[in-house]
Amino acid sequence: MPLVDCKECGNQVSDLAQSCPKCGAPVSKSFITDVDDLAKDTVSTEKRGHGRLKTAAATVYVLQVLPFFFNILAFIAAIIFTRINIEDSKGTWLESHFEYHKKTNKVALIIMGVLIFLIFILLAKEGGGLGLIFFVPYFILPWLIYRSIRGAIYLYKNKEIGEK
Secondary structure (H helix, E strand, O other): OOEEEOOOOOOEEEOOOOEOOOOOOEOOOOHHHHHHHHHHOOOOHHHHHHHHHHHHHHHHHHHHHHHHOOOOHHHHHHHHHHHHHHOOOOOOOOHHHHHHHHHHHHHHHHHHHHHHHHHHHHHHHHOOOHHHHHHHHHHHHHHHHHHHHHHHHHHHOOOOOOOO
């Protein structure tokens, strides 16, 4: 009774099992069955949904970093993309990625808000330094790059991402 990797979540499953106990995906009996399913285009709508959600999660990782190379609109797009897809991800392994996006976006907005507030309070009184507001996103860029790369690695491995 060898163990095989679940195609959806990567969990180790007995090759005799009908479905993965973690995510419920059917366990493939052979490589030929997988190829036949793909050839007949009988891939379940659930699998197609996961593919769409995985693409959406990957898009958010890219959008979180893009604003610092282009403009803040990409960051706003990442927030909107997360909000649109988070409900569809409920109950799937991708839910953890959208929750991770949500937390990343929230913390980034809080940090930017605090930095802008401090610039206004500390520097505006002296009549200068307001130009620093345009550099606020760059203060959190290393953190956003780290979060995006970490999330993308887990996404690429088809694994849930957990906070530690």
